[in-house]
Amino acid sequence: MKQQEINPGESNRKFILHRKILRNGGKRIITINKRLLIFSFFLLLSIVFWFLTALNKDYNTVFSYPVKYVRFPKGKVLTNDVPERLDLNVESRGFTLLRFKLKSRLVPIIFDVNSFSLNTISNTEPLTVYILTEYAIEKIQEQLSSEIRVVSISPDSLIFQFTDMYTRKVDVVANLKLEFEKQYMQVADMLVTPDSVTVSGPGLLIDTIRSVGTVSKIITGVRKNIETDLDLKPIHRIEFSNEKVNVMVPVEKFTEAGLNIPIEVLNFPDTLFLRMFPSNVDITYRVGLSDYGNVNQHMFQAVVDYADKESNLGNRLHVKIIKAPEYVVITDYRPKNIEYIIER
Secondary structure (H helix, E strand, O other): OOOOOOOHHHHHHHHHHHHHHHHHHHHHHHHHHHHHHHHHHHHHHHHHHHHHHHHOOEEEEEEEEEEEEEOOOOOEEEOOOOOOEEEEEEEEEHHHHHHHHOOOOOOOEEEEHHHOOOEEOOOOOOEEEEEEHHHHHHHHHHHOOOOOEEEEEEOOEEEEEEEEEEEEEEEEEOOEEEEEOOOEEEOOOOEEEOOEEEEEEEHHHHOOOOEEEEOOEEEEEEOOOEEEEEEEOOOOOOEEOOOEEEEEEOEEEEEEEEEEEEEEEEOOOOOOEEEEEOOEEEEEEEEEHHHHHHOOHHHOEEEEEHHHHHHOOOOEEEOEEEEOOOOEEEEEEEOOEEEEEEEO
């Protein structure tokens, strides 16, 4: 069989033709990509111009604005719930409205109740008054940007119920928890300044308040004196003379020590003698290094109460530590109970 001969010239022509096809196809792809890029650019540009033009126009929208009510009638306190936010129908340029919409936190409007004419609703108990919010537009407008015009406010009226204000002075309880580093302790009482506040509000609520607590706080890794401010925990419809207190706690390194003291007997007839087994108690305590040398056994008192004999089993009495320096912490004492016999 005769083998077909390959013409070298024809083979080169095919290779050159194939390269031209690939090159022309690539050019067409690049041309299409360029056209798409140019089209996208001008489309985006036209959108930006449209958006800027739109924002330059005037619009109406509603903002929900926080409000803080101040200056109630003298000697009166608010007893009902009033809106915490007012819906303001405002008009302004799109740029301004967008800026306000993007604000993460709006400053509350100050609503000065006493600056308005209070319309009384007759024959109501407690005293009930109302304010038409249309008369508040000008005062609220003054607190907003001059670029914004307040058109209307919702709700259209605000109702306030007032009763007589009562006051009393109560103690402050500091809710402060300290977690000490090893070998450190609190060496004296916590100092709270002021240690009491005046609370004001409706009489029915004031009569139930015996003390005011602070917001809880935990401090870890304590190894030196602590000084911190604590906010008072809010009470609904109650005002405080102070919103926060200062707390100081003395802290220092401690050492552990012990001593042995005699046990005293309470409520036992003078004509009899109570013999105890044992008659002394061993006390283990912690004390700050600065006070270690000041501690002696006369600062402690351990007792058994013979009047408690009916609540104890057999001839045993419970030992109580009823006196110790305020700057020591008793960690243990033994025995907890003693046996006794009565001698005449």
